[in-house]
Amino acid sequence: MEKVKVTIDGITIEVDAGTSILNAARQIGGDVVPPAMCYYSKLKDSGGKCRTCLVKVSKGSEKDPRPMPKLLASCRTAVMDGMEVQNITSLEVVEARKGVVEMLLINHPLDCPVCDQAGECHLQDLAYEHGVEKTRYEFERRTFDRIDIGDKIQLHMTRCILCYRCVFVADQLTNQRVHGILGRGDASEISTYIEKAIDNDFSGNVIDVCPVGALTDRTFRFKNRVWFTKPVDAHRDCPTCSGKVTLWYKGEEVIRVTAPKDQFGEVEDFICNTCRFETKNTSDWVIEGPRQIANTSVISSNHYEIAQPPPVIKTNLVLQEANKEQFEKATRS
């Protein structure tokens, strides 16, 4: 395949022709990767909706070195040979991104203390990194009632940022689409087409692809905060999917099952509903070990690198016997 050279923030890399700027940046990795709220590498045609991945192209290509007149969405722009891209080195891009975050937050309720996605929410991370502290929006935000999509998934349309990822999942992973977007512009909303329950095997993946807390797991609703649970990699023999998941433990109990996510917050493999909702016992799974969590994440504040409980929490029968009298004294009512 033909290779083209592209320079992003002064770092040159050779990528296949036709790669998007965002994917070229992801191949470099690190700070130069533009954030993306709607683009999802596993979903065809996704991207181009949220504008958080805006970059400045300061040199179009080797043949036509004129800069592009406007900032471009890097997830939808293919690289050209000799292209020079500025992401975090351009003040214009940083400013524009700040504006985009403000735009995304206009109708987003600031109910993070209640939302189950808090702690692993991409919009929360994005706003923390790029946004301003206060909102300038003075008008009423649009609100919707909660909708239950089947008995396992809940839709909070109020929190939705219209990234269309879930619609692509419904379109591309499941056989028949029962889920799409109605209305246009400000009035658009995710709909399940007369609240028809999704009973496809892979419908649960809309929870994982949702960058905010608009689509959440009803079986996990208000069970616990993400940062108090311990993620563990596990697998099982599943006839319908790869069976590779992340189990979220609270104590001895599996309270949630998700697909394992990579460094860009995208799932490595879509998992089926049986794995996600039905098999919540440790005996169903083969535990591989604790999941690596970036130490910048709030989840790592409660995350330990060893799977078994540290010896201090193990019950010590000798100690219990020796302190029996005192224990009874201290716990009598």
Added chain:
Amino acid sequence: MESLSNRKKVLEQAPMNFWERIYLPAIFKGMAITFMHMFKKKETIFYPEVEREFSENWRGMHSLKRDENGRERCTACGLCALSCPAEAITMISAERKKGEEDLYREEKYAAVYEINMLRCIFCGLCEEACPKEAIYLDGPIVPADYLRKDFIYGKDKLVEAPLN
């Protein structure tokens, strides 16, 4: 041994004279000082009947606040427990049912909220972390007790009394 610094002084103790030997003058002198203190102003107070005034930034027992309509402010977001360096706070959240709107402010509330007062170091980080202004360390000194389990304060002790 010869002193290295040459600053050592050898004290020579003279033998006691007659008045020193009978001790009585020294005893009366000491008793007089003790007696004089009976007429001086007392520095101590009779806690818990009397309490000293606390400073404005005093951090005492926690209280979970209610809003202006008497609803509990806490939404069980877990940020106080996350910020707690002593891991003294635990909570279990629950969803607000229909008809409970006048009890809880948000759609989620803390069904169980426990603070282990023996673990708590009264640093006030929970107060700072709270996004809902629900917890404040504005109470008195945590009272003494006999059993360890009685120091785990639940919502019955922590939540503010209703408005009326």
